[in-house]
Amino acid sequence: MRTTPVLAVASAFLCVGAAFAQNSPQAAQHARPPEYTFRIVREFPHDSDAFTQGLAYRDGFLFESTGLKGRSSVRKVRLETGQVVERVDLPPEYFGEGITLFKDEIVQLTWQAETGFIYDARDFRLRQRFSYQGEGWGLATDGRELFMSDGTENIRILDPVTFTEKRRLRVHDGATSIPELNELELVDGQIFANVWHSDRIARILPQTGAVVGWIDLHGLLSPGYRRDPEAVLNGIAYDPKRKRLFVTGKLWPRIFEIKVIPKR
Numbered sequence: 001m002r003t004t005p006v007l008a009v010a011s012a013f014l015c016v017g018a019a020f021a022q023n024s025p026q027a028a029q030h031a032r033p034p035e036y037t038f039r040i041v042r043e044f045p046h047d048s049d050a051f052t053q054g055l056a057y058r059d060g061f062l063f064e065s066t067g068l069k070g071r072s073s074v075r076k077v078r079l080e081t082g083q084v085v086e087r088v089d090l091p092p093e094y095f096g097e098g099i100t101l102f103k104d105e106i107v108q109l110t111w112q113a114e115t116g117f118i119y120d121a122r123d124f125r126l127r128q129r130f131s132y133q134g135e136g137w138g139l140a141t142d143g144r145e146l147f148m149s150d151g152t153e154n155i156r157i158l159d160p161v162t163f164t165e166k167r168r169l170r171v172h173d174g175a176t177s178i179p180e181l182n183e184l185e186l187v188d189g190q191i192f193a194n195v196w197h198s199d200r201i202a203r204i205l206p207q208t209g210a211v212v213g214w215i216d217l218h219g220l221l222s223p224g225y226r227r228d229p230e231a232v233l234n235g236i237a238y239d240p241k242r243k244r245l246f247v248t249g250k251l252w253p254r255i256f257e258i259k260v261i262p263k264r
Contacts, residue, residue, distance in 0.1 A: 033173060033203075035263040036215045040256055041244075045082030048225075048253040050075075054099030054108070054139060054183060055235040057246060061085070062237055062255070063121070065099035065108050072096030074108055074119060079246075079255075088124045090117075098139030098183060100146065102160050107146065109136030116163070130163045138184035140191065147184055147191060147206065153177035155184070155191065155209065169209035171202065178202055178211060185236035187245065194234050201236065201247075215260055221252055 046052075054065035062077040072094055076086035090096050095111035105127065106119040112135055118128040138149035145166070146158040155169045171178045171193070180196040190212070191204040199220070203213035217233055225231075228251050235248040235255075248255040 033211050033213045036203075036213055036260050037263045038215065038217055038220065038258040039261055040220075041259055042257040044079055044246075044255040044257070046248055046252055046255045047077075047082065047084070048251055051230075051250045052183075052235040052248055052252070053097045053250075055185075055237040055246070055248065056099055056101045056106075057237040057239050057244075058101055058121075062246070063099060063101060063106055064235075065096045067096045067111065067250075069093065069095050072110075074099065074106060074117075074124065076124070082255075086124050088119065088126070097136045098149070100139045100141045102141050102143075102146070107139060107141075107160075109139050109148065111135055111137075132158075132163060132165075138182050138193065140184035140186050142186045142206070147186070149181040149184055149193065151180055151182075151196070153179045153181065155181065155193075155204070169204075169206070171204055171209045171211065173202075173211040183234050183236055185238050187236075187238045188240075188243075192236050192238075194236065196234075197232050199233050201233075216263065217247065217258075220247070220256060220258075221249065221254065225253055227251065 051067045053067040056063045060079055062079055064075045064077055066073045070092040072090040074088045075084050077084055094113055097109040097111050099108045104121050106121050108117045114131055116130045119126055135150045137151050140147045146160050148156045148158055153171050157166045159166055182194040182196045185192045191206050193202045199218040201215040202211050205212055231251040233249045237246040244257055246255055246257050
């Protein structure tokens with residue numbers, strides 16, 4: 001019958017189309033992101049009274065923002081010893097949040113006051129205040145722009161001079177939005193983000209907001225050291241020169257240098 005060749009050709013086209021769809025960028029975007037785990041490289045002391053909200057690294061020191069009203073601060077901490085060598089306490093009405101180092105400045109967010117602070121990174125002198133709308137959670141920079149989380153699935157991209165919002169990223173794993181993004185850090189071209197009340201870090205493409213990997217840090221700190229329900233994983237810092245990744249949490253007694261490895 002004449003229909004047989006037609007059906008065969010149609011079937012062939014369907015097969016080719018299916019194969020193309022499976023290998024298309026759209027299909028790849030919906031592939032499950034790879035999972036990673038960790039290996040502890042070193043441990044460092046950390047103030048277990050520090051309600052860590054932001055963390056950054058530069059030249060052997062950690063710069064840390066702590067939260068809670070009446071206890072919020074910005075600190076410069078010697079990595080090896082945990083010694084606080086510089087500190088500024090926020091006025092008691094402010095709840096400190098994310099922090100990043102931009103050039104010779106420390107930029108700090110607050111939670112619900114819609115106010116940020118800029119300090120001189122050398123002497124911690126307050127240089128400027130700035131305003132933004134909504135809540136402030138995490139903050140990071142790639143040296144050109146600021147990346148700000150606000151507790152939703154969105155990351156705002158801000159101009160580092162005017163602090164005006166340039167655009168937003170919706171962070172998503174496939175079609176699923178990832179809300180409650182917290183502390184942020186730029187690591188080799190990706191945004192690493194803590195997810196509130198989770199022991200996982202999302203690896204995010206800053207161009208699209210797509211999650212391209214998950215780092216599972218379950219078991220990093222023994223549950224016995226989590227003496228408060230809010231003693232959650234929160235704090236990521238990166239040393240780009242030596243490719244060192246540091247993580248900690250709110251009220252944790254340790255800071256961990258970890259190596260990220262594929263999960264088997």
